[in-house]
Amino acid sequence: MENVFEIRDLSSWFGENQVLKKIRMDIAKNSVTSVMGPSGCGKSTFIRCLNRMHDMTPGFRMEGEILLDGTNIYSEKVDPVYLRRRVGMVFQQPNPFPRMSVFENVAVGLKLNGRKLSRADISEKVERSLVMAALWNEVKDHLTQSGVSLSGGQQQRLCIARALAVEPEVLLMDEPCSALDPASTSKIEDLIEDLSEKYTIAVVTHNMQQAARISDQVAFFLMGELIEMDKSGKIFTNPSDKRTEEYITGRFG
Amino acid sequence: MPGTISFRRKAVDRTMKALFCLAAILVILPLFLIFFDLLIKGGKELKLTLLIDLPHPVGEPGGGIANGIVGTLVITLMTMLWSVPTAVMCGIYLAEYGKGKFASAVRFAADTMTGVPSIIMGIFGYILLVLPMKRFSAWAGATALSMIFIPVVVRTTEEMLRTVPTTVREAALALGIARWKATLRITVRTAWPGILTGILLAMARIIGETAPLLFTALGNQFWQSHLDQPMAAVPLQVFTYAISPYEDWHDKAWAGALVLIAMVLVINIAARVITRQKR
Ligand SMILES: Nc1ncnc2c1ncn2[C@@H]1O[C@H](COP(=O)(O)OP(=O)(O)O)[C@@H](O)[C@H]1O
Numbered sequence: 001m002e003n004v005f006e007i008r009d010l011s012s013w014f015g016e017n018q019v020l021k022k023i024r025m026d027i028a029k030n031s032v033t034s035v036m037g038p039s040g041c042g043k044s045t046f047i048r049c050l051n052r053m054h055d056m057t058p059g060f061r062m063e064g065e066i067l068l069d070g071t072n073i074y075s076e077k078v079d080p081v082y083l084r085r086r087v088g089m090v091f092q093q094p095n096p097f098p099r100m101s102v103f104e105n106v107a108v109g110l111k112l113n114g115r116k117l118s119r120a121d122i123s124e125k126v127e128r129s130l131v132m133a134a135l136w137n138e139v140k141d142h143l144t145q146s147g148v149s150l151s152g153g154q155q156q157r158l159c160i161a162r163a164l165a166v167e168p169e170v171l172l173m174d175e176p177c178s179a180l181d182p183a184s185t186s187k188i189e190d191l192i193e194d195l196s197e198k199y200t201i202a203v204v205t206h207n208m209q210q211a212a213r214i215s216d217q218v219a220f221f222l223m224g225e226l227i228e229m230d231k232s233g234k235i236f237t238n239p240s241d242k243r244t245e246e247y248i249t250g251r252f253g
Numbered sequence: 254m255p256g257t258i259s260f261r262r263k264a265v266d267r268t269m270k271a272l273f274c275l276a277a278i279l280v281i282l283p284l285f286l287i288f289f290d291l292l293i294k295g296g297k298e299l300k301l302t303l304l305i306d307l308p309h310p311v312g313e314p315g316g317g318i319a320n321g322i323v324g325t326l327v328i329t330l331m332t333m334l335w336s337v338p339t340a341v342m343c344g345i346y347l348a349e350y351g352k353g354k355f356a357s358a359v360r361f362a363a364d365t366m367t368g369v370p371s372i373i374m375g376i377f378g379y380i381l382l383v384l385p386m387k388r389f390s391a392w393a394g395a396t397a398l399s400m401i402f403i404p405v406v407v408r409t410t411e412e413m414l415r416t417v418p419t420t421v422r423e424a425a426l427a428l429g430i431a432r433w434k435a436t437l438r439i440t441v442r443t444a445w446p447g448i449l450t451g452i453l454l455a456m457a458r459i460i461g462e463t464a465p466l467l468f469t470a471l472g473n474q475f476w477q478s479h480l481d482q483p484m485a486a487v488p489l490q491v492f493t494y495a496i497s498p499y500e501d502w503h504d505k506a507w508a509g510a511l512v513l514i515a516m517v518l519v520i521n522i523a524a525r526v527i528t529r530q531k532r
């Protein structure tokens with residue numbers, strides 16, 4: 001299978017504190033990769049390296065390479081703004097733009113990232129993104145309503161629609177369900193499965209059942225190290241590392 | 254006994270609540286006293302002619318402050334024309350980019366300027382514009398008022414932008430929006446009602462300022478459409494009328510003050526309406 005991301009010996013620091021240690025990982029095209037591990041092991045730090053969200057964090061430093069279709073995304077040639085159009089992100093807390101309607105929330109990325117699109121084009125792309133995010137039926141009559149007036153689960157799907165609207169190739173999700181109720185969680189899990197036909201998805205989760213349900217591959221992180229990465233069927237039934245086994249059987253974390 | 258303690262605590266609770274409430278009454282009392290005093294004393298001059306006529310010479314009955322009302326509006330708008338963009342952009346700089354020593358220096362300067370007595374700003378305008386131009390002018394008046402307006406709006410803009418959660422900025426950047434665009438079109442937009450409220454409150458403040466205009470706009474008995482000439486303003490007229498020895502001018506001073514308070518009140522109400530819409 002073709003790899004979208006190839007991560008080579010990625011180490012990173014916040015000041016003196018080393019958070020990631022020599023991570024090597026491949027992320028295959030149109031697959032769902034889960035990143036799992038106890039709190040504070042560096043999952044968010046790792047996934048935010050993939051769209052250069054740390055660029056403005058003071059004290060952040062990294063070594064190693066992250067190749068996207070063979071190009072190191074941290075090389076001089078790569079503009080982080082363009083990179084983020086290819087690699088979208090959904091955050092832990094649903095964060096629709098306040099003071100924007102449902103429609104504007106989805107349209108704003110299209111409007112502000114420099115492409116000249118007609119109104120009709122924008123409307124069409126907004127609708128398509130909302131359909132893909134499985135939200136269209138719920139909001140099609142309330143498009144002018146404020147985005148933050150939706151329920152938590154709807155807000156998160158709105159954020160997914162917002163990310164999809166700019167037509168990325170990769171979608172990064174940092175614990176997208178941790179602030180949601182079980183019903184909304186299962187909606188988003190279904191959505192992730194559907195989206196993986198067209199998109200490459202990396203999801204951070206510390207919920208093992210979720211990782212097992214949605215992912216093709218699971219990476220297990222512990223204290224900044226990638227302990228093991230394998231097919232989700234394998235890692236939950238027959239992990240090769242003792243620490244993975246201890247984690248999935250609930251002996252720590 | 255536990256019962257007695259609870260009884261005493263309740264009594265103390267009530268007394269303290271009454272004291273806090275009393276303080277609140279003391280705070281709003283002057284506003285009402287001033288307003289009623291003005292209504293009584295200025296009410297009889299509050300006619301249509303006040304709003305549409307030029308001032309009449311002493312002894313001649315009638316006359317108004319129309320040129321002052323227009324002058325105040327013109328000088329205020331001139332001030333805001335260049336001060337709003339400058340102050341808002343400076344506030345954006347401080348909130349979104351300002352981490353170093355330079356930013357701290359700007360913050361400190363703005364805070365200091367907020368505390369400088371307004372007459373100093375008048376003298377500043379006098380030295381900077383009136384002396385070189387060799388005449389009093391609306392330009393000089395607006396310059397002096399800018400010195401009061403800008404630091405206030407800089408700091409409120411910065412504070413309002415700081416209330417925008419980091420997650421909003423991150424979400425914008427993650428969409429592949431350039432940083433300056435994300436700042437202007439998303440972060441500033443999110444904080445805009447608060448910024449606008451700050452602008453209006455600062456505007457209400459400069460509308461009533463007298464001291465900065467004494468050495469700059471100076472005042473004028475007539476209509477003046479040239480911005481490089483002395484221009485009338487309501488606070489200046491109130492000041493001139495109030496210190497004059499003539500009884501009928503005193504009445505005009507009261508009426509002028511009433512007009513001024515009404516302007517400030519309208520702006521403050523507008524600010525409130527905007528703040529309320531925020532939710
Ligand atoms: N912006 C930051 N500045 C300094 N330290 C940070 C920052 N973000 C995360 N860290 C540190 O990095 C470590 C890993 O955090 P994180 O990647 O958020 O873990 P996880 O997402 O797995 O819970 C933690 O020790 C945390 O304190």
Ligand SMILES: [Mg+2]
Binds near residue numbers: 043044045174
């Ligand atoms: Mg995290």
